Amino acid sequence: MPAPSHVPNDSTATIVIGGGLAGLAAAAFLARAGRPVTLLERAPTLGGRAATADRADGVRWNLGPHALYRTGEAMAVLDALGVSPAGALPPTAGAAAHARGRLHRLPAGPWSLMTTTLLGLRGKLAVGRLLGALPRLDPATLAGRSVADWIDGTLADPRARELLAGLVRLTTYDADPGRQDAGAAVAQLQRAFAGNVLYLDDGWASLVDALADAARSAGAELVAGVAVREVVLADRDGRAAVTGVRTADGRLLGAGDVVLAGTSAMAAALVEADGPAGVVHHWAAGARPSRVACLDLALRSPLPGPSFVLGTDRPLYLSNHSASARLGPDGVAVVHAAKYVGDGAGSRPEEDERELEELLDLAHPGWRAKLVDRRFLPRLAASTAAVSAADGGLAGRPGPVVPGIDGLLVAGDWVGARGQLADASLASGRSAAEAILAGVEAPRVADPPAALVA
Ligand SMILES: Cc1cc2nc3c(=O)[nH]c(=O)nc-3n(C[C@H](O)[C@H](O)[C@H](O)COP(=O)(O)OP(=O)(O)OC[C@H]3O[C@@H](n4cnc5c(N)ncnc54)[C@H](O)[C@@H]3O)c2cc1C
Numbered sequence: 001m002p003a004p005s006h007v008p009n010d011s012t013a014t015i016v017i018g019g020g021l022a023g024l025a026a027a028a029f030l031a032r033a034g035r036p037v038t039l040l041e042r043a044p045t046l047g048g049r050a051a052t053a054d055r056a057d058g059v060r061w062n063l064g065p066h067a068l069y070r071t072g073e074a075m076a077v078l079d080a081l082g083v084s085p086a087g088a089l090p091p092t093a094g095a096a097a098h099a100r101g102r103l104h105r106l107p108a109g110p111w112s113l114m115t116t117t118l119l120g121l122r123g124k125l126a127v128g129r130l131l132g133a134l135p136r137l138d139p140a141t142l143a144g145r146s147v148a149d150w151i152d153g154t155l156a157d158p159r160a161r162e163l164l165a166g167l168v169r170l171t172t173y174d175a176d177p178g179r180q181d182a183g184a185a186v187a188q189l190q191r192a193f194a195g196n197v198l199y200l201d202d203g204w205a206s207l208v209d210a211l212a213d214a215a216r217s218a219g220a221e222l223v224a225g226v227a228v229r230e231v232v233l234a235d236r237d238g239r240a241a242v243t244g245v246r247t248a249d250g251r252l253l254g255a256g257d258v259v260l261a262g263t264s265a266m267a268a269a270l271v272e273a274d275g276p277a278g279v280v281h282h283w284a285a286g287a288r289p290s291r292v293a294c295l296d297l298a299l300r301s302p303l304p305g306p307s308f309v310l311g312t313d314r315p316l317y318l319s320n321h322s323a324s325a326r327l328g329p330d331g332v333a334v335v336h337a338a339k340y341v342g343d344g345a346g347s348r349p350e351e352d353e354r355e356l357e358e359l360l361d362l363a364h365p366g367w368r369a370k371l372v373d374r375r376f377l378p379r380l381a382a383s384t385a386a387v388s389a390a391d392g393g394l395a396g397r398p399g400p401v402v403p404g405i406d407g408l409l410v411a412g413d414w415v416g417a418r419g420q421l422a423d424a425s426l427a428s429g430r431s432a433a434e435a436i437l438a439g440v441e442a443p444r445v446a447d448p449p450a451a452l453v454a
Pocket residue numbers: 017018019020021022023040041042043046047048049050063064065066067068069226227228229261262263266292294380381382383411412413420421422423425
């Protein structure tokens with residue numbers, strides 16, 4: 001196991017656990033402020049769910065489809081760190097909707113809305129009105145209301161409702177409209193329509209590498225291949241306080257602050273449930289993941305069908321990411337197909353894979369003869385904590401400061417009131433660093449949260 005070279009046992013040092021986007025952002029902001037910081041990543045390489053696989057034939061696959069929101073929190077964080085992602089907008093010309101076993105033109109503007117066979121006249125008018133009004137909707141007024149309830153109250157036409165539900169799935173990965181928060185969904189739709197997304201050249205590893213460079217050049221130590229087993233706490237003047245971490249191979253590394261940067265399950269695994277950090281277990285227990293079954297493909301190009309397909313009556317997605325981003329050699333198309341499977345509890349991987357193959361048969365007949373490489377990943381967590389109406393929407397999310405423990409912070413896609421997916425990971429990584437730099441004190445907790453003792 002690689003040994004971290006400097007982990008000073010002084011209270012100004014921070015250990016960041018997790019080398020995904022959240023951890024890298026936290027480490028970079030701390031290092032730029034002159035703080036000693038060491039990041040420990042369990043895997044042999046940095047990146048977490050933003051990693052990109054290099055295939056033998058020069059093809060680069062993200063972990064399922066990845067698109068960076070151009071006007072989201074992630075971009076603001078990257079900009080602050082001097083990282084400018086290179087990539088391009090997905091092609092919209094010829095984009096298709098999949099409904100009732102057929103492909104239709106996907107309404108992406110006034111002309112495609114008027115001419116699509118996806119909707120009847122009433123549906124077209126209703127969708128046109130909704131898209132016109134979308135920029136003026138106030139997401140805060142919809143917080144706490146479910147997406148299903150909002151869609152039912154907004155659109156009467158069943159096919160228009162399906163389309164809206166499909167757009168919400170596309171932008172949030174959440175396939176559970178009965179529990180999903182409408183305020184967060186509308187904010188995400190606004191972001192998508194206002195600024196669209198980028199498919200990144202060379203995959204999301206380009207982001208990971210640039211963030212790692214930003215952190216290292218500011219003085220952070222990033223160590224891959226070191227797993228942390230637990231966060232070590234001590235009593236300091238009657239308060240619980242972080243003193244460091246213990247690695248999986250038994251080393252004790254001292255620090256005044258620890259950032260748990262990853263999933264809520266990871267955070268909970270590193271602190272005791274019945275101690276002062278029990279609240280972290282409470283957060284993890286309440287997290288509702290949004291999972292996707294992903295079929296990642298490399299196919300000889302050109303492909304006969306549309307570059308992009310969104311399922312409206314089925315939770316399906318298909319996109320040729322190399323139609324706009326550089327992800328492989330000339331003559332090879334990098335295509336991601338996905339099925340949104342909610343929390344994954346009822347998903348059937350074999351059926352999901354077959355359904356994705358059938359979508360490919362429809363969109364790109366003859367694709368099997370063009371196959372260069374494929375990979376099926378049945379239950380990836382695109383979000384480890386979808387935003388739920390019952391929690392009051394984004395405002396109900398925890399962190400970054402863990403109450404009741406001095407020096408313990410969390411970051412990840414489940415943390416903080418800003419953004420979803422990578423936007424939340426990067427924004428919360430930055431917030432955790434800023435809370436440390438500002439010396440924000442952990443709020444006192446007199447008793448465990450009510451939900452813990454109920
Ligand atoms: C299929 C899929 C599609 C997605 N599409 C999009 C998209 O289009 N747009 C978007 O914005 N976002 C998307 N995302 C989400 C985005 O990838 C994540 O939000 C982001 O990468 C999560 O970063 P993170 O740092 O919060 O967590 P993670 O990437 O999960 O990083 C946590 C890290 O902690 C490490 N770790 C765990 N336990 C330990 C331990 N004990 N010791 C040390 N290290 C440990 C893990 O190995 C991991 O590297 C997608 C995700 C998936 C899976």
